[in-house]
Amino acid sequence: MRPVTGDAAGLTVDFAGERFEVEPERVFTVGREGDLAIDDNLFLHRNFLTIENHDGLWLLSNVGSRLTATVTDTGGRVQAWLAPGARLPLVFAATSVIFSAGPTTYELTIHSAAPPFRETQTIADDDGLSTIGDVPLTHSQRVMILALAEPVLKREGTGMSELPTSAQAADRIGWTLTRFNRKLDNVCDKLDRIGVPGLRGGVRSYATNRRVRLVEHAIAARLVTRDDLPLLDEELRANTSSAATGD
Incomplete structure (x- = not known):
């Protein structure tokens, strides 16, 4: 070729x-x-x-x-x-x-060059809410997904990206690993309930594969985009400020 x-x-x-x-x-x-x-x-x-x-x-x-x-x-x-x-x-x-x-x-x-189907324009919801099927994303859930998907979203066009570990993603936004994993559990459970495959399995496969599967789905379904990336620095600043003041 x-x-x-x-x-x-x-x-x-x-x-x-x-x-x-x-x-x-x-x-x-x-x-x-x-x-x-x-x-x-x-x-x-x-x-x-x-x-x-x-x-x-x-x-x-x-x-x-x-x-x-x-x-x-x-x-x-x-x-x-x-x-x-x-x-x-x-x-x-x-x-x-x-x-x-x-x-x-x-x-x-x-x-x-000659697709059997043509895409039609979609209209955004007037209320501005972001949903995955019938399941809304909270701010913290969106930030958690962004921390994992950041290397893919920063990439220009197609290609390859190394995903962070949970510990690296948690550190990126100033969270503890325990909090990050709890949010990761919650999002995977939500998506599994609405039928997104690959987010559950045996103990070993679940721990190993759910991060990459979550990023694949999030990018494909446009749950997070490059426009959302500033939320990462905002979250880090907020958590760094809270830690410094002892809040």
Whole structure:
């Protein structure tokens, strides 16, 4: 596969500033190796995702055995969890694919020149409330998510980002680790109750994977954006001031 040098018909993949044309007669592979060799991260499958054309319909498939991917339209209005062995049609003009391998989160965008569906404009709620389905985010919950998602939100465009540990994220906003983990529990419970997959599991998998899965969902669903990042410094200043005055 070759980087795109101009406008190309069909499908293109955008990752870390490079664009690749997907040829209809071939299977495009994404992973540690393949047409889009993302990274030498040993947590990442050699071949993780494939893109291929079946009778004029583009399909995205997860050919890995462990990792999952979050797939969404660029407006965050439609979201799917692509588990190992699953595949989805690529029907939007631009589709974001977000996944994590170890502590690293990756994002790529797939562009279609002739999508079967067109996105429509949405109107924001008059009350200005931010909700996840029927579950509202409190200020502290939003700040907690931001502390985890900050490296991804600061990144320009697609690419890869190392996520902070819970201890690092707590320190970023001046919280104790106990408080941070309690808020993390609360948010994961809320999202699990409304059907967001991947936030619960066994004891070991829950502790290891919930942070990266939460960031994937938050970015895909636009629960937090770059515009929210100033809240992190405001929270740190407020907590530093409180500690200094003994409040």
